[in-house]
Amino acid sequence: MPQQYVPHQSQQSQQPSVPHQYAPPQSEPHRPAPSAARPAPQAPLSGQDIAMIRASLAVVEPHAAELPVHFYATLFGRYPQVRELFPPDMDVQHDRLVRALLLIVDLVDDAKNLARFCGDLGRDHRKFGTQSAHYAAVGECLLATLEHFAGPAWTADLAAAWTRAYTTAAQAMDQAAAADAAERPAVWHAPIVRHVKRGSDLAEITVRPDQPYSFTGGQFVSLETPWRPKVWRYYSPANAPRPDGTVTFYVRAVPGGRISTALVHQAAVGDVLRLGLPLGDLTIDPTAARDVVCVAGGTGLAAIRALVEQAVLDGAQRRVDLFVGARTAQELYGLEDLLRLSQRHRWLTVRAAISDEDVPRTRRSLSDALAESGPWQQPDAYLSGPAAMITAAARVLHRTGVPFERLHHDPFVQLDFLGS
Structure with missing residues (x-):
């Protein structure tokens, strides 16, 4: 599954254009919204730029809880006209800002995946009505916030490196949004x-x-x-x-x-x-030949059911083993439809695991069901459901033959068990 997806909130749309180059933060408390002139060509980030950016993040990371509060206070203070574009309750938005920043820094030396992540982010921003001028305002206030928390570690060279990194990300977002606007609606x-x-x-x-x-x-x-x-x-x-x-x-x-x-x-x-527009790539490649293992729990069954239906539409013939976990039989909604589907398509096998009730042939944990059905011969695995379930199932699959790179899962869950 793709990297964790972290959207930004804004509203009221106009067709975006390419933002201008983002200057380091200024000291004036209020400004009109910046213009959207075409940016100057950007030099690629150097190894020294990347090292400085990551070192500075380590300096400000202890202030992660304070950083979004300071950032949005700066943004709304300098550009009060944008406050109405955000929801009244900013708690979720605070968390998304920090996670997006951490992920962008993590990908700063991976141009392909950084462009992919920022492209998805930019396309998704269309539903909020993000304009090119917003990127400039955000960049200015983000750098001001980083400067505030970095203290003496903030230098002209570091400011220039962050400016280049942010501009690269913002251009990828804005250009993707502009291309997307020519093909489909924002909402x-x-x-x-x-x-x-x-x-x-x-x-x-x-x-x-x-x-x-x-x-x-x-x-x-x-x-x-x-x-x-x-x-x-x-x-x-x-x-x-x-x-x-x-x-x-x-x-x-x-x-x-x-x-x-x-x-x-x-x-x-x-x-x-x-x-908003659909995102994510928890999708089965119809051209691949490997077997597939799908694991679903809770409302995660939605994504897995859609995967299986998509495989039917794509004319799949390779083996698909589907495991559905629940605490009680009542929580196995949709199971009958999947069982009927398996009767029509021999390549599909459906198994249920119920942990908290005595139900014939199903009383076991999902992890036990997976382990008993293995070992697995390096299939592609797709997992969707509660974080604890995904982690436990991924651990079993990995230990019984599934390479880590073939474990595809919800974008909002981080797997950090490797080696445990």
């Missing part, structure tokens, strides 16, 4: 056409986007509700593309989660959601 309005409860805290929600919505089974989608404008959450479609254009999501009401709770308990047929 899709999607009325709910079916809402079915699958238990006390789970709903199956089907929407029909107002324009063609092209995606591949296994990708994920950002979703905005009418109850929390400007706040987006990520869900995986539970289906591959359908002839009628509808998209289904499994949503579990999370304690304290205002969006998930509203979707499960308040949403009804006729309510209109907004979808």
